[in-house]
Amino acid sequence: MKSVSALLLLALARPAAAHGLFDAHLSERLPLLLTALLLGGAWLLYLLGSRRVPPRRSEAAWFHGAMLICAYAVFGPIDDWAETSTSLHMTQHMLFIVVIAPLWALARPLPQWRGITGRLGQPLWTAILRAGRYPTALAMLHGAIIWIWHTPRLYLLALDNLWWHAFEHACFLFSGWLFWWSVLRANPKQVPQALMALLLTLMHTGLLGALLTFGTTSFYGEHRDVQDQQLAGLIMWVPGGLVYLAAGAWIAWRWLTRMWRRQQERPASDHHF
Numbered sequence: 001m002k003s004v005s006a007l008l009l010l011a012l013a014r015p016a017a018a019h020g021l022f023d024a025h026l027s028e029r030l031p032l033l034l035t036a037l038l039l040g041g042a043w044l045l046y047l048l049g050s051r052r053v054p055p056r057r058s059e060a061a062w063f064h065g066a067m068l069i070c071a072y073a074v075f076g077p078i079d080d081w082a083e084t085s086t087s088l089h090m091t092q093h094m095l096f097i098v099v100i101a102p103l104w105a106l107a108r109p110l111p112q113w114r115g116i117t118g119r120l121g122q123p124l125w126t127a128i129l130r131a132g133r134y135p136t137a138l139a140m141l142h143g144a145i146i147w148i149w150h151t152p153r154l155y156l157l158a159l160d161n162l163w164w165h166a167f168e169h170a171c172f173l174f175s176g177w178l179f180w181w182s183v184l185r186a187n188p189k190q191v192p193q194a195l196m197a198l199l200l201t202l203m204h205t206g207l208l209g210a211l212l213t214f215g216t217t218s219f220y221g222e223h224r225d226v227q228d229q230q231l232a233g234l235i236m237w238v239p240g241g242l243v244y245l246a247a248g249a250w251i252a253w254r255w256l257t258r259m260w261r262r263q264q265e266r267p268a269s270d271h272h273f
């Protein structure tokens with residue numbers, strides 16, 4: 001309950017800082033409150049489910065860390081700064097895509113959520129698990145969402161309308177979580193697909209970052225600073241690319257290590273027989 005209460009307070013504080021708590025229109029407060037309820041509800045279900053299905057300490061740390069970062073990215077001052085700064089807006093997006101989403105995937109929260117929701121949430125969990133079998137398809141879906149929301153029209157729409165802004169964040173988080181889930185939790189047979197999915201994502205996000213970096217005109221309105229836009233492109237291109245490269249190296253290392261162990265075990269078993 002503490003996590004839900006904290007998120008609600010953050011949601012109330014955001015409009016207060018921007019417009020005044022009592023001056024803020026309901027349409028401005030409602031998306032933030034709904035977002036706080038969804039995040040807080042997911043956090044609370046995880047805590048309750050952890051009593052029935054205790055997670056590993058590392059997985060619990062990943063999950064709580066991701067939720068704290070998510071709360072900051074959505075309700076912290078960075079969301080206000082992102083309204084006028086393209087680079088900070090990109091920083092917020094990258095927190096969703098290459099920090100929070102992979103941490104959620106590493107945390108493996110489905111057993112805890114399934115443990116508390118029972119049959120009620122079974123169709124959703126089953127669909128998520130089935131989707132995880134197709135890393136390349138999820139990479140294409142996630143990539144399409146990234147490009148669509150960085151088109152000038154939808155980018156500006158998300159800035160002007162809090163409902164679209166919240167929906168944009170939800171798209172990044174959910175598609176990113178599915179993508180990273182399929183990649184980081186790939187079984188040995190799926191590893192080649194997972195590496196291909198990471199390579200595809202590295203290439204198209206690098207292309208988008210390069211377009212922003214080398215653009216000589218503002219893509220998101222004349223009032224936007226071109227140098228700030230170029231910095232935004234570098235943020236997507238370099239730090240984001242390093243995350244994908246690190247993930248690919250980790251997956252390949254685990255895969256090769258398993259193959260090496262199997263090869264070491266085979267001679268011993270042949271000698272035994």
